[in-house]
Amino acid sequence: MTLPGDWEMVVGLEVHTELKTNTKMFCGCANSFGSQPNTNVCPVCLGLPGSLPVLNERAIEFAMAIGIALHCTIAPSTFHRKNYFYPDMPKDFQISQYDLPINSNGYLDLPDGSRISVERAHMEEDTGKSTHLGGSGRIHGADRSLVDYNRSGVPLVEIVSGPDIRNSAQARAYASELRGILIATGASDGRMEEGSMRIDANVSVRKPGKPFGTRCEIKNLNSLRSLQRAIDYEALRQIEVIEDGGVIRQETRHWDENTETTSTMRTKEEAEDYRYFREPDLVDLDPDQVWQDRVREAMGPMPAQRRRELVGRFSSPTDAQLDAIEVVIDLSLDRLVMTAIDEKVDPNLAVARAANELAGGLGGIANLTSDAFTTTLRMEEAGELSATQAKAVLGELLAAGGEPRAIAAAMGFEQLSSDSLGATIGELIAQHGDEWARYCEGDEKLAQFFIGLVMKLTKGQANGKAVIAELQKRR
Amino acid sequence: MSSPLSRDEVAHVARLARLKLTNEELDLFTEQLGAVLEHATDMQSLNLEGVVPTAHPFGLINVVRADVVRPSLDHQAVMAMAPDVEDGRFAVPRIMGEAP
Known part of the structure; x- marks a missing residue:
C-alpha cells in the first residue's frame, strides 16, 4: 500500500516469544500450553510470600541463541522488578531485564535485502491468562474475570526492533523472518494463534526527512495478516488526523479483527511509573565465552x-x-x-x-x-x-x-505397471481403429484422446507421460 | 537542611503502592524515609572514582537450575487459597483497565 502525498510511515515492532523450555522461568512448574487451569502452579509463580526465583538455564540458552541468530552482543545482564497491580500477575511485579539486557545491538536481514536493526532482545516472565466473562469477551463490558496462572512465569524473550520499518509489507516480512529464526533456534514454536509469539507495533507517520512523529502502539495483532492490515489502517488514520489539523496523542490502541480498525485502549498522558528496581533475589547473569560458544555450536542453520x-x-x-x-x-x-x-x-x-x-x-x-x-x-x-x-x-x-x-x-x-497399462492401451487401439490410424499418420492431438480414455478406464490412476510413451512405442 | 524527599513524593509513592495514608502518617513517613535517603546520600561524599557499582552483596553470577519439571502444588490446595473460584480458576471482580 502506498500512503497519500509524500507521507512516510515509521514502524518498530516488539515481538514477544514464549520459550520452549520444559519448565517456567523461575520455578520447576511445567511450561505447557493447554493444561487444566491452575495445575502448573507453585509458590514461586503464584507469588506466595517467602518464595524465591531461580533462573532456568535452558531459558538463558534460548535467549542467547536468539541473540546470536540476530547478530546481537551478549553482555552481562541483570533483572529488575517492574511494579504494577494487575490480576494476572500475582506477585504485583514482573521480573524483567531493564537497563542491562542480555542481547543488544543486533540486526535482521530480510529476504529483499533490507536490514532492520534489533535494539535489544531481553528476558522476562509471562503473566497469567485472564478470561473476561459477560459482555463481548473483551475487558470492557465484562462483569468479572477468571484467571489461570499456568502461564504465569513462563519464560519470554522480547525482541525490540529499531524504528527502521517503512511499510507494512516490510513489517510482515520482518515478523515472518523473525518467526523462522525463532523456530530454527528451537526457542519457539512461533504459533501466533496460540499466543506463543505476540507482536506489538509502534506506528508513526512523517514527511520525508522530518523528525519522527508521535507514535501509537497497536496491540492484539494475532496473525501476520492482522499485523500488516493494522499498520496500514493506523498510518492512514494518523495522516487523516494530522491533515485535518489534529495532533496524534501517544497512546496504546487495540486492533479489532472484525471491524479491521484500531481504537484507543489507554492514553499515555501520565508517564508510567513502574518503580523499576533491581530484583534482589537474583544475581547477575554473565555467560562466559565457553557457554556462548556451546550455544552457538549447537545451533542449526538459520x-x-x-x-x-x-x-x-x-x-x-x-x-x-x-x-x-x-x-x-x-x-x-x-x-x-x-x-x-x-x-x-x-x-x-x-x-x-x-x-x-x-x-x-x-x-x-x-x-x-x-x-x-x-x-x-x-x-x-x-x-x-x-x-x-x-x-x-x-x-x-x-x-x-x-x-x-x-x-x-x-x-x-x-496394477498400473507398464504391463497392465500396455494391455489397456492395446484394447483401446483395437476398439478405436480410425483414431489410431490418424494418430499414426501424425495427428498428435489424438494422443489426448487416448489419454482421456485410459484415464477414464483407470479412474485417473494412469500416468499421462507413461501413456504417451506407450502410444509412441506402438506407433 | 531541606528534606531529601517531599511530602508530595511520599503521597505519590503511596498511591502507586495502593496505600491509603492519613495526613499524620504522610508527615511521619516523609520524615522517616527522608532519614533513610539522607543516610544513602552520605555515600555521595565519598570519593568513588573507579569503584564499580555493586547491586548485590554476593559475588555470585549465573546462579541457575536445570530445566527439569518438579511437582506443582495440588490444584485443590491452590484453589482453596482463592477468595472466589469459578471453573477451576481464580474469579476476580471486574477489571477496570487494560494491562500495561
Missing part, C-alpha cells in the same frame, strides 16, 4: 542460509518456484526437500510436492521420513506412480506413515 542453499539447487528459479521455496523454508520442510534433491530427485518436483501436499498435512509431518518422501518422488519420476497417485501416497504417509511401495500396492496403484 532460514536465510537454508533459503540460499535451496535456491542454489535451481539454475534460474521462476517466481512460482521462489514462492514454493519460501513455503518450504517457512514450514521447515527444507530438510526433507534437500535430502530428496541430494538423491537426484528433480528440485522442482521436490519443492512442489512439499509446498503443496506436505504443507496441506503438516499435522502428520512426523510420520513422514525423508526416505519415504524421496522414494515416493522417485517412483513418480520413474512413471511407477502418476502425479495423482504420488499425491495420494504422500497423503497416506502423512496420515499413518509407512513404506511408499507397500502403500502404493495397498492402494492398488501397482
Whole structure:
C-alpha cells in the first residue's frame, strides 16, 4: 500500500516469544500450553510470600541463541522488578531485564535485502491468562474475570526492533523472518494463534526527512495478516488526523479483527511509573565465552542460509518456484526437500510436492521420513506412480506413515505397471481403429484422446507421460 | 537542611503502592524515609572514582537450575487459597483497565 502525498510511515515492532523450555522461568512448574487451569502452579509463580526465583538455564540458552541468530552482543545482564497491580500477575511485579539486557545491538536481514536493526532482545516472565466473562469477551463490558496462572512465569524473550520499518509489507516480512529464526533456534514454536509469539507495533507517520512523529502502539495483532492490515489502517488514520489539523496523542490502541480498525485502549498522558528496581533475589547473569560458544555450536542453520542453499539447487528459479521455496523454508520442510534433491530427485518436483501436499498435512509431518518422501518422488519420476497417485501416497504417509511401495500396492496403484497399462492401451487401439490410424499418420492431438480414455478406464490412476510413451512405442 | 524527599513524593509513592495514608502518617513517613535517603546520600561524599557499582552483596553470577519439571502444588490446595473460584480458576471482580 502506498500512503497519500509524500507521507512516510515509521514502524518498530516488539515481538514477544514464549520459550520452549520444559519448565517456567523461575520455578520447576511445567511450561505447557493447554493444561487444566491452575495445575502448573507453585509458590514461586503464584507469588506466595517467602518464595524465591531461580533462573532456568535452558531459558538463558534460548535467549542467547536468539541473540546470536540476530547478530546481537551478549553482555552481562541483570533483572529488575517492574511494579504494577494487575490480576494476572500475582506477585504485583514482573521480573524483567531493564537497563542491562542480555542481547543488544543486533540486526535482521530480510529476504529483499533490507536490514532492520534489533535494539535489544531481553528476558522476562509471562503473566497469567485472564478470561473476561459477560459482555463481548473483551475487558470492557465484562462483569468479572477468571484467571489461570499456568502461564504465569513462563519464560519470554522480547525482541525490540529499531524504528527502521517503512511499510507494512516490510513489517510482515520482518515478523515472518523473525518467526523462522525463532523456530530454527528451537526457542519457539512461533504459533501466533496460540499466543506463543505476540507482536506489538509502534506506528508513526512523517514527511520525508522530518523528525519522527508521535507514535501509537497497536496491540492484539494475532496473525501476520492482522499485523500488516493494522499498520496500514493506523498510518492512514494518523495522516487523516494530522491533515485535518489534529495532533496524534501517544497512546496504546487495540486492533479489532472484525471491524479491521484500531481504537484507543489507554492514553499515555501520565508517564508510567513502574518503580523499576533491581530484583534482589537474583544475581547477575554473565555467560562466559565457553557457554556462548556451546550455544552457538549447537545451533542449526538459520532460514536465510537454508533459503540460499535451496535456491542454489535451481539454475534460474521462476517466481512460482521462489514462492514454493519460501513455503518450504517457512514450514521447515527444507530438510526433507534437500535430502530428496541430494538423491537426484528433480528440485522442482521436490519443492512442489512439499509446498503443496506436505504443507496441506503438516499435522502428520512426523510420520513422514525423508526416505519415504524421496522414494515416493522417485517412483513418480520413474512413471511407477502418476502425479495423482504420488499425491495420494504422500497423503497416506502423512496420515499413518509407512513404506511408499507397500502403500502404493495397498492402494492398488501397482496394477498400473507398464504391463497392465500396455494391455489397456492395446484394447483401446483395437476398439478405436480410425483414431489410431490418424494418430499414426501424425495427428498428435489424438494422443489426448487416448489419454482421456485410459484415464477414464483407470479412474485417473494412469500416468499421462507413461501413456504417451506407450502410444509412441506402438506407433 | 531541606528534606531529601517531599511530602508530595511520599503521597505519590503511596498511591502507586495502593496505600491509603492519613495526613499524620504522610508527615511521619516523609520524615522517616527522608532519614533513610539522607543516610544513602552520605555515600555521595565519598570519593568513588573507579569503584564499580555493586547491586548485590554476593559475588555470585549465573546462579541457575536445570530445566527439569518438579511437582506443582495440588490444584485443590491452590484453589482453596482463592477468595472466589469459578471453573477451576481464580474469579476476580471486574477489571477496570487494560494491562500495561
